[in-house]
Amino acid sequence: MTDLNAVANTYITLWNERAPQKRRALLETNWTEDAVYVDPLMRGDGRDGVDALIAGVQTRFPDFRFRLIGQANGYGDNLRFCWGLGPDGADCPIKGTDFVELRDGRIRRIMGFLDQVPEGA
Template sequence: MTDPALVANRYIELWNETDPQRRRALLEQSWSPKASYVDPMAAVDGHEGLEALVAGVQQRFPGFRFRLVGAPDGYADKVRFTWELGPDGAEAPIQGSDVVLLEDGRVRKVIGFLDRVPAQA
């Protein structure tokens, strides 16, 4: 049985982790080595690709954090949720929704949608 809140919270934890060693440990724990990620701005495969993507987003938006918006839901091996990205204590300028497909309880594929992105991002 999939726990959508647990999957979404672990996902957000990965995107917010700035220490490369802890981030790698989170990837190995919760993501398949064959994981893929795609959204309108990026497409990567495997742990190395994911690490580079997360580090790049953190570099592009220093001090921003991901937060869940609303309650994640899902069934079987599928989870969907909405997130926002912005500075603590301020309105987030970026918002998106992701669909996560699991394999043996680990993230195997992410299909991301960007719902709100400012022109300068």
């Protein structure tokens, strides 16, 4: 059985990893080769596309970090969790909920929803 909170924490670690080689290693270990990430603002196909999205978010918000809000929950090969993006030591101005589909314990598809986005972000 997959540890849903471990998957969510590994996902958050990936989005916070600034070293390209370490980020790529996390993708190769924890995401399927044909993984897809999609939210209302962006889409990434395959590990290369997801990696490019993460690098873009890090460039746009250089002083922000992702953090898990609450616990992940789900069933079977599906889970959901909430996250925040903001500076350390402060409330996150950007918040969202992600729905994850796993295949063989690895992330196959992410459908992201933005729950809170300040104007101009």
